[in-house]
Amino acid sequence: MLEDIGKLWARYGPLYMEGLWGTLWMSLLTVLVATVIGTAVALIRNARFRPTRFLMKCYIEVVRGTPILLQLYFFWLFLPKIMPFEVSDTVSIVTALIFNSGAYVAEVVRAGIQAVDHGQTEAGLSLGLGRWHLFSRIIYPQALKNILPALGNEFIMMIKETSLASVFFVSELTTSYKTVQSVTFKSIPSLTIAGVIYFAMTFLLTRLLGILERRMKSNERKA
Amino acid sequence: MNGKREILRTKALHKSFGKEEVLKGIDSAFFEGETVAIIGASGGGKSTFLRCLNLLETPEAGEIYFEGEPLMCAKADKASSRSAKEMLRTLFLARETTAKNTGAVRTARQRIGMVFQHFNVFPHLSVIDNITLSPVLEKNIPKAEAEKKAEELLERVGLLEKKNEYPTRLSGGQKQRLAIVRALAMEPDVMLFDEPTSALDPEMVKEVLDVIRDLARSGMTTLIVTHEIGFAREVADRVLFIADGLIYEEGTPEEIFDRPQKEKTRQFLSKVL
Numbered sequence: 001m002l003e004d005i006g007k008l009w010a011r012y013g014p015l016y017m018e019g020l021w022g023t024l025w026m027s028l029l030t031v032l033v034a035t036v037i038g039t040a041v042a043l044i045r046n047a048r049f050r051p052t053r054f055l056m057k058c059y060i061e062v063v064r065g066t067p068i069l070l071q072l073y074f075f076w077l078f079l080p081k082i083m084p085f086e087v088s089d090t091v092s093i094v095t096a097l098i099f100n101s102g103a104y105v106a107e108v109v110r111a112g113i114q115a116v117d118h119g120q121t122e123a124g125l126s127l128g129l130g131r132w133h134l135f136s137r138i139i140y141p142q143a144l145k146n147i148l149p150a151l152g153n154e155f156i157m158m159i160k161e162t163s164l165a166s167v168f169f170v171s172e173l174t175t176s177y178k179t180v181q182s183v184t185f186k187s188i189p190s191l192t193i194a195g196v197i198y199f200a201m202t203f204l205l206t207r208l209l210g211i212l213e214r215r216m217k218s219n220e221r222k223a
Numbered sequence: 224m225n226g227k228r229e230i231l232r233t234k235a236l237h238k239s240f241g242k243e244e245v246l247k248g249i250d251s252a253f254f255e256g257e258t259v260a261i262i263g264a265s266g267g268g269k270s271t272f273l274r275c276l277n278l279l280e281t282p283e284a285g286e287i288y289f290e291g292e293p294l295m296c297a298k299a300d301k302a303s304s305r306s307a308k309e310m311l312r313t314l315f316l317a318r319e320t321t322a323k324n325t326g327a328v329r330t331a332r333q334r335i336g337m338v339f340q341h342f343n344v345f346p347h348l349s350v351i352d353n354i355t356l357s358p359v360l361e362k363n364i365p366k367a368e369a370e371k372k373a374e375e376l377l378e379r380v381g382l383l384e385k386k387n388e389y390p391t392r393l394s395g396g397q398k399q400r401l402a403i404v405r406a407l408a409m410e411p412d413v414m415l416f417d418e419p420t421s422a423l424d425p426e427m428v429k430e431v432l433d434v435i436r437d438l439a440r441s442g443m444t445t446l447i448v449t450h451e452i453g454f455a456r457e458v459a460d461r462v463l464f465i466a467d468g469l470i471y472e473e474g475t476p477e478e479i480f481d482r483p484q485k486e487k488t489r490q491f492l493s494k495v496l
């Protein structure tokens with residue numbers, strides 16, 4: 001078994017690395033774009049105008065209430081149909097992942113903003129701060145402290161969830177496993193390699209986040 | 224006080240929270256340089272009244288004048304503009320903060336300082352940045368000039384050596400002194416204090432009251448909601464007793480504390496004195 005793994009790795013290492021690269025860029029891009037979208041959705045969700053508030057709530061509920069695999073299928077089927085230009089599977093899948101992640105990030109951002117003491121808003125207003133300055137200089141920097149750790153977790157979640165892209169043979173780590181498996185028929189060794197890489201990645205990232213979070217907290221106390 | 228410039232005036236101010244009518248038509252006027260203490264039972268609407276004066280609460284009816292200019296006329300305000308900018312605001316901006324932040328209100332707020340019971344200093348900014356933030360952003364004062372001014376103010380309240388600290392490292396009394404100079408940095412025409420010492424440990428009350436006393440004596444128009452009757456008697460030119468959503472009785476400290484005319488005032492004072 002160990003020997004098999006060694007052989008497979010020697011032979012197909014580059015393929016796994018290519019998959020790992022796919023997993024990483026898709027996850028990172030998804031979370032970055034989802035952060036922008038999520039922030040906008042969160043703001044609209046907290047705003048005064050009811051119709052858009054309702055629309056955003058629907059979006060979040062739909063994303064949370066349906067399986068992510070179904071969402072991927074949906075975008076994979078429909079995006080190429082409605083777009084005037086050619087849409088690759090990768091683009092469809094990443095779009096779907098962003099659609100999914102945006103809703104979760106929106107909730108994270110909203111909670112982060114709401115966790116900022118309302119007294120901060122009042123103090124800002126009483127000093128005559130305009131709305132933009134109030135948000136960008138007072139509320140958002142404080143909300144960010146609540147949001148960043150959750151965004152890190154979302155990234156880790158995405159690393160795992162991008163594995164669903166293998167259903168559509170989009171290049172990422174689980175797809176690499178499937179390729180290796182179908183060529184060599186060595187199911188368990190090829191799967192083990194993918195699993196170890198996933199675990200190493202999420203484990204390292206979790207530790208890294210923990211350290212960053214602790215440093216942020218201690219900075220606050222020291223500073 | 225007659226003949227002095229009028230700073231704030233309210234006419235028939237009404238404010239309800241749900242079914243509960245907290246302010247039932249408050250008429251008041253405050254003049255340049257005077258110190259007014261506002262007292263009354265807990266839940267009587269003192270904070271609500273003070274917060275209406277800079278529109279942190281939006282009254283349902285009544286009028287507020289700041290230096291003679293209408294800050295709010297409930298009737299006229301209904302028809303707000305439907306410009307694209309205003310639409311964007313309602314689309315993105317938080318419900319709470321849309322509680323009036325138009326240009327005119329903002330300009331008025333810059334000249335109405337407010338100090339809160341729980342300090343509300345900005346924890347993510349250093350002491351000096353807490354103070355310079357608004358002058359730099361909203362009054363376009365050069366950073367260096369704003370810092371020089373901030374240092375003078377910090378010196379005045381004995382916090383100069385803390386200027387680069389963050390608020391988490393300050394005691395309650397120090398935070399409140401910071402909150403006071405943060406408001407003063409905007410060079411307001413009037414200062415509103417909402418129970419500035421209620422959240423403080425007893426040993427820190429004096430340092431904050433000393434600052435407020437100095438300020439009041441220096442001629443700043445000062446409104447202070449307080450349970451510190453001794454302090455009110457000492458610094459106030461005028462005392463307002465709020466009860467039942469109205470200014471129930473008002474007068475000089477001697478009139479209110481020594482010879483209250485109304486039964487309710489006497490009852491309240493017998494509890495707190």
Ligand SMILES: Nc1ncnc2c1ncn2[C@@H]1O[C@H](COP(=O)(O)OP(=O)(O)OP(=O)(O)O)[C@@H](O)[C@H]1O
Pocket residue numbers: 240245263264265266267268269270271272418
């Ligand atoms: N944001 C709010 N929402 C609902 N009710 C409120 C709100 N703010 C105040 N109230 C109610 O209005 C009434 C008056 O409150 P207010 O804080 O003005 O009293 P106060 O005189 O300042 O009391 P205290 O001495 O305890 O500070 C209270 O019954 C309170 O519960």
Ligand SMILES: [Mg+2]
Pocket residue numbers: 269270271417418
């Ligand atoms: Mg109060």
